[in-house]
Every structure is written in C-alpha cells, then in structure tokens.
Amino acid sequence: MLLEGKVAIVTGASRGIGRATAVELARHGASVVLNQFAAADGGSAAGEEAYAEVRAVGGEAVLVDGDVADPATGERLVEAAVAHFGRLDIHVSNAGICPFHAFLDMPVDLFRKVVDVNLEGAYFTTQAAARQMVKQGEGGAIVAVSSISALVGGGMQTHYTPTKAGVHSLMQSVAIALGPHGIRCNSVMPGAILTDINRDDLTPDKLDHFGQRIPLGRIGEPVDVARCVVFLASGLAGYVTGASLLVDGGMFVNLQ
Ligand SMILES: NC(=O)C1=CN([C@@H]2O[C@H](COP(=O)(O)OP(=O)(O)OC[C@H]3O[C@@H](n4cnc5c(N)ncnc54)[C@H](OP(=O)(O)O)[C@@H]3O)[C@@H](O)[C@H]2O)C=CC1
C-alpha cells in the first residue's frame, strides 16, 4: 500500500472532494483525521457518514469539528493526529466555499468570509501541520486543493478565484520554505467536479457547455481529484514539490 503507516489530516472532509480524499488516503493505508465544519456550526450528519466510509475501507479515523478560518483549528487537528495516531505525515488543505455572487454589489462580509475560509484556512492549517512535521524531523507531504480557477476567472467568483490563486502561490512558497525539512508541498487544480459547492450553479445548460469543452467528455467526480492527492502525498511523487496538477479532463487547454 502506498501510504501504509502514514497519518493524514484532511480539512473539509465531511463532503465532496475532502470526503473522497479521506477515503482514498485510507484505502492506501493512511490513518486520517477528518475535519468538518457544520457540526461546529450546528450539526450535520455528513461528517459521520464520511467517518463511516473511511472505516468501511479499513482505515483508522477520528472526526474533529472546527472552522478552518480560526487559526486555532489547525493546531487542534494536529493535536488530534498526535493524540490518536502518534504523528503527522500528510496534510490536505481542502476546505473551501464558493457562494456565487456578482462583483458590483459584493458584500464586504461575504468577501472576507471567502478569503478567511479559503486562503487563511489553508495558510494556518498548513502552518500548524508543517510545525509538527518539522518537529518530527522526518519530512512530510502537504497537498492543497487549489482550482482551475487559479488560472482563469469567473464573473460570479471574484471573491473566490483570488483565493484559489493564493492557495496555489502558497504551496509554491512553502515548498521553498519547507524543502530543507524534506516536506513536499503541491496543489491540485480541479476543474468542474460535481459536489454540493456547485450543485445549484451547474444548470443543465452549463453542464452541456462544460461537457462540450471537456475533451474527456464528462464532469469530474470527487474521486478523480482524490486519487491525484494520494499520488502527490505518496512516495511516487518523492521528487515533486512546488508543482500544481490540473485535474480537469482537459478543460483548461481546450480553447478552440
Ligand atoms: N467542486 C469543484 O468543481 C471544485 C472544487 N474545488 C475546491 O475543492 C474544495 C472542496 O470543495 P467541494 O468538495 O467541491 O465542496 P463541498 O461543498 O462538497 O465540500 C466543502 C467542504 O468544506 C468544508 N468546509 C466549508 N467551510 C469550512 C470551514 N469554515 N471550516 C472547515 N471546513 C469547512 C465543508 O464542511 P461541512 O460539511 O462541515 O460544511 C465540506 O466538507 C474547495 O476548496 C473548493 O474550492 C476546486 C475546484 C473545483
């Protein structure tokens, strides 16, 4: 197994790409700390379902509530990894939100919320994970979920796309800062992946349009991204750091 004996954190692991990533990491042998937000915010069954899916593939797991926008959450996730599994080897910064909204009347609070969760959440959870990995002195792997939106715009995503470019840039910079510690830092850039984040936005017309633009002919599924995270987290990618992997079925390159 690619990740036998490894311990991983996945933020936003209750649904979508994060849940699929937690399951695939476990399928390849990792023990996983699953972070969820909704329970901290009033309750959700999604985290329990994700936990059950990880257990069903034979993985050890622990579910930890917390808002990644709070810098203390990263520290609590690391504490959980160490308390339950004794160490930390892999950090997946995945949690993110995209409440579609027009630019000209963007509420300040909404803008700040998206930046807090997507960019600050990635920054502070990555920092907490890196501190633990440096302390252990045996290297590690950090994978952030950026987006094709780091490279292209979205008229209803003016608050969101800069955070995804920021996450991409963060991985490049921490790859330099952490390389001497043997910690590899990369990002995946998913294209259009059907999850709760875009379920309402992906109207039949838009699905048709994407279907035509994507050379592989289909919208992505969370597991398409999750398998690439496993690759970047594993020894197979042992000489890969500061890189970004588009996981978009070819959508980005298909201009005409
Ligand atoms: N779907 C797509 O097409 C693409 C998605 N992405 C990125 O992938 C990542 C995952 O999105 P996706 O799976 O699609 O979306 P989902 O809406 O399905 O999942 C989002 C996850 O993030 C969690 N989350 C939201 N806010 C917070 C918070 N403040 N603190 C901790 N966790 C939080 C949610 O937890 P809870 O259930 O507890 O609310 C949930 O587990 C995001 O970063 C997104 O930007 C990138 C490119 C394309």
Ligand SMILES: C[C@H](O)[C@@H]1OC(=O)[C@H](O)[C@@H]1O
């Ligand atoms: C939420 C969007 O549908 C999705 O998020 C991204 O990052 C992609 O670029 C899509 O726009």
